[in-house]
Amino acid sequence: MKLNTLSAACLSTLFAMPVMAEEMDHSNMDHSKMNHAQMGHEGMAQHDHSSRADSHAPIGVMGDHTHNEGEWMLSYRYMTMSMTDTLDGTKKVSDDEVLAGFMVAPKSMTMQMHMFGAMYAPSNALTVGFMLPYIENDMKLVMEMPMMGSGMAMPMTMRTNFETQSKGIGDLKAVALYSLFANDTARVHLNMGLSLPTGSIDEKDATAMSGGQDIILPYPMQLGSGTYDVMPGITYNGTQDSYSYGAQLNAVLRTFTNERDYRLGNRYQAQAWAAVPIAQFMSLSIRGDYEQWGNIVGEDSDLNPMMVPTARKDLRAGKQFSTAVGVNFLLPAGNRIALEYEVPVYQDLDGPQLAADPMFTLGWQLVL
Numbered sequence: 001m002k003l004n005t006l007s008a009a010c011l012s013t014l015f016a017m018p019v020m021a022e023e024m025d026h027s028n029m030d031h032s033k034m035n036h037a038q039m040g041h042e043g044m045a046q047h048d049h050s051s052r053a054d055s056h057a058p059i060g061v062m063g064d065h066t067h068n069e070g071e072w073m074l075s076y077r078y079m080t081m082s083m084t085d086t087l088d089g090t091k092k093v094s095d096d097e098v099l100a101g102f103m104v105a106p107k108s109m110t111m112q113m114h115m116f117g118a119m120y121a122p123s124n125a126l127t128v129g130f131m132l133p134y135i136e137n138d139m140k141l142v143m144e145m146p147m148m149g150s151g152m153a154m155p156m157t158m159r160t161n162f163e164t165q166s167k168g169i170g171d172l173k174a175v176a177l178y179s180l181f182a183n184d185t186a187r188v189h190l191n192m193g194l195s196l197p198t199g200s201i202d203e204k205d206a207t208a209m210s211g212g213q214d215i216i217l218p219y220p221m222q223l224g225s226g227t228y229d230v231m232p233g234i235t236y237n238g239t240q241d242s243y244s245y246g247a248q249l250n251a252v253l254r255t256f257t258n259e260r261d262y263r264l265g266n267r268y269q270a271q272a273w274a275a276v277p278i279a280q281f282m283s284l285s286i287r288g289d290y291e292q293w294g295n296i297v298g299e300d301s302d303l304n305p306m307m308v309p310t311a312r313k314d315l316r317a318g319k320q321f322s323t324a325v326g327v328n329f330l331l332p333a334g335n336r337i338a339l340e341y342e343v344p345v346y347q348d349l350d351g352p353q354l355a356a357d358p359m360f361t362l363g364w365q366l367v368l
């Protein structure tokens with residue numbers, strides 16, 4: 001008897017579940033209150049689309065959305081980027097060509113970044129937050145040396161491969177997003193950020209010519225800028241029933257010089273994206289991203305600019321256009337997972353300089 005009632009209860013639960021799921025699907029399309037309550041992110045006060053996977057921009061975009069008063073968001077991003085080609089302008093150059101001008105040629109670099117973030121909205125107009133990266137850099141290089149005592153008319157050379165590494169926390173970024181305009185289909189906010197020099201610019205490692213001693217590593221192997229950097233920006237988000245889109249302009253403006261007597265070049269970025277929700281819990285996106293950055297001002301006097309191109313302050317600038325495809329998943333209990341794959345399609349670098357390969361970003365966000 002007891003068993004029967006129990007199994008009947010189980011059965012009804014089983015049958016009820018698919019029905020519930022179907023109802024959820026429909027109600028989500030209608031932006032129901034239930035879903036706002038369950039998954040509501042930016043929703044009610046400002047607009048009516050928070051239950052959509054594409055209410056956040058592709059994960060490679062920072063500071064894309066504001067929050068409603070009292071909301072918290074925790075986030076984690078994992079980014080992995082490698083560089084294997086060397087460019088001078090838009091032209092690919094070989095190790096031999098680099099070694100004609102320098103003792104050492106960078107062959108490749110990988111950078112992995114774990115980015116931890118939190119956001120909080122003290123009001124509907126203002127969202128504040130911080131982001132702290134943990135960075136791991138790895139560079140492979142080749143050194144060319146004349147062979148000692150070869151005594152020939154044509155000097156023989158010997159090449160040695162070696163690798164340098166650096167890792168640690170990067171620069172802490174404090175951000176404030178201020179909503180300028182918001183209605184059902186459009187939102188605009190200002191991005192104001194300050195990057196604090198918490199990342200090391202004293203990273204050292206042994207190289208093929210340091211005789212086992214740790215020496216200061218070139219600019220791209222350092223973990224921070226060493227300066228206080230101002231990061232202004234503006235973001236637009238548009239939402240229609242069957243798609244959404246957005247655009248963002250931002251800059252990283254370095255101030256003064258760091259403790260090693262230089263500052264990195266300023267960075268400017270313009271990007272635009274579009275997304276379609278293909279299910280209640282999932283959206284697909286495309287994004288175009290233009291970035292431009294300058295050379296170093298001042299210099300680290302412990303670096304030898306004749307040794308390797310990465311120690312040259314005037315071989316750091318570049319321009320890049322890349323395209324990205326992404327997917328956002330909206331999961332229960334305020335969780336979101338997103339992936340994005342970004343492919344550089346145009347790079348113009350003051351070189352020889354290592355050029356970016358395709359880049360991958362995985363992100364998790366939790367809205368509380």
Ligand SMILES: [Cu+2]
Pocket residue numbers: 065066067073119
């Ligand atoms: Cu957020």
